[in-house]
Amino acid sequence: MPGLRSGELAEAAGVNPQTLRYYERRGLLAEPARSPGGHRLYPPEALTLLQVIKAAQRLGFTLDEVAELVDLGTHRHGRRPDTSLQKRAAAKLVEIETKIADLQAIAASLRTALDAGCEDLTTCATTDCCPISLAGFDHGDKR
Incomplete structure (x- = not known):
């Protein structure tokens, strides 16, 4: 099962590993699959999502606003x-x-x-x- 472990993803995205769990609790990042040893394994697209989140924050969007924007991107049909x-x-x-x-x-x-x-x-x-x-x-x- 390919994927990035928490530390690898956090380092690649330039965030703290605790940020990943916080984003999971906020619903910004899906809970990852687990390896047979219990390690969190994030899909490669999680890195892109983290980069999008950080970019939106740099543009002045709050984390709540980012969550709404991410949600809009994943639910394009029926968008108002x-x-x-x-x-x-x-x-x-x-x-x-x-x-x-x-x-x-x-x-x-x-x-x-x-x-x-x-x-x-x-x-x-x-x-x-x-x-x-x-x-x-x-x-x-x-x-």
């Missing part, structure tokens, strides 16, 4: 158009672009604070010339 990879990738792109815009605004505020020579946020925030806008912050925000 609103669950397609195209639709999900477009939505993820909007989410990522929004985060980038937010991070660029934060970076600009920090550059302004550095340029202004702010040494104490509390003191700076109470002056009219504070470059860091406190407008729009909810007093109940605990972040």
Whole structure:
């Protein structure tokens, strides 16, 4: 019975062997066959699946989203158009672009604070010339 043992698959995919079992519990990776000695033997296509999972994570998809995408790929018949990879990738792109815009605004505020020579946020925030806008912050925000 050909197959990759847990350590071989994990090494080839660049993941920890415990990641394989975690993905099995999450339903991302099918439980493998066992050798007569009880060793887990994964089919060669498990490596491709792990590479797809890691690539999707690098693109910003959460593990839950990856699970849905993998499930969509294995159940192509009867697929609804609103669950397609195209639709999900477009939505993820909007989410990522929004985060980038937010991070660029934060970076600009920090550059302004550095340029202004702010040494104490509390003191700076109470002056009219504070470059860091406190407008729009909810007093109940605990972040």
